Amino acid sequence: MAEEVTGSSPPAKSNGRRRGDGVFRSMTTGSSLVIVVSIGLIGLFLLIQAVPSLNANNINFFTSPEWATGEVGNLRFGIRDLLVVTVLSSLLALAIAMPLAMGIALFLTHYLQPKLARPFAYVIDLLAAVPSIVFGLWGAKVLGPALEPVATFLNENLAWVPLFSDGNVSLSGGGNIFTAGIVLSIMILPIITAVSREVFRQTPVMQIEGALALGATRWEMIRTTVLPFGRSGYIAGSMLGLGRALGETVAVLIILRSATSSSTFSFFDGGYTFASKIASAAPEFSEPLSTGAYIAAGLVLFVFTFAVNALARYVAGRGKAKAS
Amino acid sequence: MAKRFDIKDLNIYYGKFHAVNSVNLAVPPRNVTAFIGPSGCGKSTVLRSLNRMHEVIPGARVEGKVLLDGEDIYASNVDPVEVRRTIGMVFQRPNPFPTMSIRDNVVAGLRLAGVKNKKHLDEVAERSLRGANLWNEVKDRLDRPGGGLSGGQQQRLCIARAIAVQPDVLLMDEPCSALDPISTLAIEDLITELKKEYTIVIVTHNMQQAARVSDQTAFFNLLGVGQPGQLIEVDDTEKIFSNPGQKATEDYISGRFG
Amino acid sequence: MTATLTDPNRPAQAPAFQKISPARQFKNYLAMTLMGLAFLVAVVPLVWLLFTVVSNGYSALVNGDWWSKSLKGVLPEQFAGGVYHALYGSIMQALVCALIAVPIGILTAVYLVEYGNNGRFARLTTFMVDILSGVPSIVAALFVFALWVTTFGFETSAFAVSLALVLLMLPVVVRSTEEMLRLVPDELREASYALGVPKWKTIVKIVLPTALSGIVTGVMLATARVMGETAPVLVLVGYSRSINFDIFGGNMASLPLLIYNELLNPEEAGQLRVWGAALTLILLIMFFNLVATVISRFSAIKTK
Incomplete structure (x- = not known):
């Protein structure tokens, strides 16, 4: 018994x-x-x-x-440029999406009335429903050309910053990491926002009321209670977004122009990420040895995203442990 | 079909915590036994151990014997599912199945056991609802969801559901604590009727209720914080409420603590 | 607050309320404005993108042929044909995927909630589900390629695509189902056990039906998600301009694959097909999302 x-x-x-x-x-x-x-x-x-x-x-x-x-x-393949392009585009995406997502999440959870927050949140979620190939299409055909003047301006005035120096593809049409990074930032915005929204909303009411009762303005209340409480969740959400950006395939494939010379570590480079390189060669997967080269690249991407996601989980888990 | 319980030297543990210490108690058939006592004294725990529902809680275990007409419900060859078919239970808050109609709720136990005969099920539904004094109120809306009833009706629905499988014993865990006084009265009347056929054990916080419905009362108490709950005394209800054998019982009944 | 004791002009009585300093007020308003702006900034690309797709693509959709014909025999510059073949492919591949992923996903969620007891294997599973949800679609596609095509020697096919989609769908189904099962009150499980119902029947007949609408919602959302995936179709199936009903062999079109192939077509007719297919894909996904919303609105779990 x-x-x-x-x-x-x-x-x-x-x-x-x-x-x-x-x-x-x-x-x-x-x-x-x-x-x-x-x-x-x-x-x-x-x-x-x-x-x-x-x-x-x-x-x-x-x-x-x-x-x-x-x-x-005579197989000759190395991933340096794939790595550079993948990391540059993903980090640019993260740099744009992180502050935006935090602002949106706070706006939805602590500024809007609950009645309005629902439809507004739905709008952000709609972004997640747009398939990546449509993002790619829009990025390559509409946003890229529209960003061309911005890219030219940055390139002309900030060329002394290595990231804005001349790249290995022409600026015209916007088929560069700059455009790709911005499109990726829009694509990962919903997931970072959704995760942050969830943790910001769970801030203990007692803490919020405590801060407000001390005469804190709404912003001061957020800074002293909501942000510290939600920080690890926000970081974890951002890591998840980073994972998405690293692995995004077709949008980047359509947007980035292929380059003839190797990467210059500039936002105005073209080229391939891990994922887009693999996808671009997919129709020619017949010879096992050359296919194996792409599979090796895929393995690196897998390990990479595995590490980022595991880290996100770890951060989130630590936050949870602290909160309880 | 009503059966008698003999509880012998029952100890209940949650993990390392000793929740209830050495309970010895006999529950005669066709009789209402009330468990009273302050919060946390283990009376609900003892009740749940009578049909092995405490096993739902991780880490809970039991030592000692619970004999139903002489058969140990904790014997190694006894299936907890069979025990629960024989010993029905009604919970603190009414919990009808939200996806089922009133009729389906009543016969849920039979249907889930594989009974398919519709005529038979309808008969059981009517008999059980009549038995729970609910038939007249719901006979025109048997196909509506059970969640649409009032709290008291829902609780009687749950009683109907429990008696539909024709158990030998009915356990009630504070069945009226979530109900208004009028619904409470209806349930109490029902208990008095049900005891003609069933052995009933009821946990209650309400001493008037214990005095009204029970034939025998068991008083549980805590000796101190972190100590296991104890059965202090058990006797005829009349005796417990008029002339209890223990000082603690008298204090509790007269409202001096708890 | 500004009035000090030495201030000769201080009012005889302190004000009823202490004023907030302008700097604090300014910061407060600035923060609010920035947050509102962040939201607007996010809305701009959404509206812009949707506007682009609709304005460029809608004229393709109003033609009846669009929904009922394939592109078989249609010349690149010809304004004719439709996406019937790609629509079939997209829906079929997603359905086959759902057929495999939904039972596994739901059973896994049942394990995690009802049996796992947060033990070591349950925690490992949760961890793996998290990792799986982060696996890029191209990696899932490569894996299926390495397994199905290189190792087992099957040809590329729509079924291979579905297999890759299963890996992408599973974590979504597990997560949403798990969440729904945890919402089912324990009281219902207890009520069922107390009637002498065995555990597995309690789960199948009581717990799962109670959580059903939430589970269906999750499945619909997951299906919508995999329909938009492009990487697996690029790797695992060839493009066909005509209809192919056989999921186990031959090339099969799908909306993303059609878009990708027609992108190479510089003709105006090709561009129209690209935007038209993009709009169709969005509508298809929206439809599934909408159904999911309606279902979840219809019946949330009632705990009372």
Whole structure:
């Protein structure tokens, strides 16, 4: 009697009638196992198929900007430029989206009346419903050209900042990291906002009322109670956004113009991110060794996003522990 | 079909915490036994251990024996699901299933056990609703959701649901604490009728209620903070309320603490 | 506050309320303005984008052929044909994906809420679900390519796309279902146990039906999300200008794939098709979102 008890459950005794319980329990456990195993398989399969190509690679995988996988006998591929473009565009996106998301989340949770906040929040969520290929389309055809004067202005006046110096593609049309980063920032805005909104809303009412009762203005109340309370959630949400930006594929693929020379570490570069490089070559995945080069790039992206997401989780978990 | 309970040396633990200490109690059939006592004294815990509902709480375990007509409900070959089919329970707050109609709520226990015969189910529904003094109020809207009833009606619906599976014993965990006085009266009348057929154990905070409905009263108390709850005494209700054997019981009943 | 004791002009009586200093007031208003502006800044691209897509694309949609014909035999510069084939592909791939992902997702959520008891395996699962929700769609596509095509030797197909979409849909379904199951009051579970109903029946007949509308909402939102995914279709299935009903073989169009391919078509007719398909895709996704909203509005879990 009185054996260990699971969840909100009576313990299942293993005599005939409880077979239904056993079967159902196994089904649910099995499903969880599918998820756990598939993550492991993703890493494993990418690794297995990347290794032969990495062995056949004739240049340094991490430091070379070159990417030539056409000749199976002479594979030359390195991810330096992919890394640079991916990181630059994602960080630009994050730099724009983070303050905006914080402002929006505070606006929705602590300034608007609840009645209005709902439809307003819905508007932001609508952004998440727009598929990435449409963002790419709009970025390449509408926003890019519209941003061209801004890019030209920054390039002419701030060229001494390396990030705004001449890139490896022409400014015309806006097919550069600058445009891509801005589009990415719009795409990751909803997730950062949604997470921040959730934590800001959970600020204990007692703390808020305490601050207000001391004669704090609304902003002072936010600064002293809401922001400290929601900080880790906000950071975690931003990390999730960063993860999205790092892995975004088709929008970047459509927007960025391919470059003939290697990256100059400027916002006005073109080129490929990990994801867009893989997608661009997808129709030609036939030769295992050259496909393996792209799979190696995918593996790096996977590890990268895994790390960012795990970090987000860690930050969020610590915040939760502190709050309770 | 009503059966008797014999509780022998029952100890209940939540993890390392010793919640209830050594309860010995006999509950005769066709009789209402009331558990009274201050909050946290373990009376609800004891009640829930009588049909193994405490096992829902992680870490809860029981030592000792609970005999239903001489059979230990904690014997290793006894299935808790079978125990609960035999010993029904009504909870503090009415909890009809929100996705089901009134009729389906009443026969939920049977249907989930696989009874499909519609005529039989309808008969059981009517008999149980009559048994719970609810039939006249709901007979025209059996297909409406159970959540649309008033609190008192919902609680009687839950009683109908509990007696539809024809248990031998009914456990009631403060069944009136969420109800208004008129609904409370209706439930109390119902209890008096139900005891003709069932063995009933009821936990209540309301001493007048215990005095009104029960034949036997058990008083539980805490000896101190962090100490396990104790059964102080059990006797005929009349005796407990007129001439209790223990000072603590008298203090509690006369309102000097608790 | 400004009046000090030495101030000769101080009023005989202190004011009833202490005034807030201008600097504090200014900061307060500035913060409010900035936050409102942030919201507006976010609305601008949304409106701009939607306006662009609608104004460029709607004329394609008003033609009846758009919904009932494919692009089979249509020349690049010809204003003719429709996206029937791509619509079929998009919906079919999402449905097949949902067919696989929904049962696994719901069962996993049931495990986490009803059986996991926050044990080690439950925590591992939650962690993996989080990680899975962060896996980029291109990585999911590559994985399915490495597994399905390279290792098992199957050809690329719509089904392979669905498999990749499963990985993207699963975490959304698990999360939303989990949330809904946790909202089901324990009292209902107890009521069912007290009637002598075994645990699995309690879950199937009481807990899941109570949470059903919320679960369906989550599934609809997840389906809408995977419909817009482009990376898996780029990697895992070829584009076809005509209809293909076979999900296990051959090329199959979908709206994102059609957009991507027609982008290469410089003709005006091609551009119209691009924007038209973009608008169609948005409408399709909006439709699923709308249905989800309606369902959730209809029946939230009643705890009373």
